[in-house]
Amino acid sequence: MKFMMTFHWAPDTEQRAEAIARFQRTGGLPPDGVRLVGRWTRADLSSGFDLLETDDMKKLTEFAYQWSDLMELEITPVLDDAELGEVLGRVAK
Structure with a gap:
């Protein structure tokens, strides 16, 4: 399944600096078993x-x-257009 994870940063400079540092250390990559599209x-x-x-x-x-x-x-959870088209093809009349 595909998922859209939306993130919002508070305008807190210390928190933002920590998020940037963590991103630079980790690359912001998810764990094995989750693919970053x-x-x-x-x-x-x-x-x-x-x-x-x-x-x-x-x-x-x-x-x-x-x-x-x-x-x-x-x-x-989200669907791409092809997946949505499959669903609509089955249920839309």
Whole structure:
């Protein structure tokens, strides 16, 4: 399954500095079992989102835990257009 994890940073310079340092140390990569499809960050650095793929909710939760002390996170299951088209082909009349 694919998930969009949206992140928001508070305008706290110490917290932001720690998040940047952690990102530089770790590359912001999720644990094994979660594939990072892509990451996009707003130009003003206030927020962004990761597109992740996994069938292991425990690993997804582990990744969220690694960052939830520094930013607000929201995780939403998502479908790409091809997957949505399959669903609509079956149910839309």
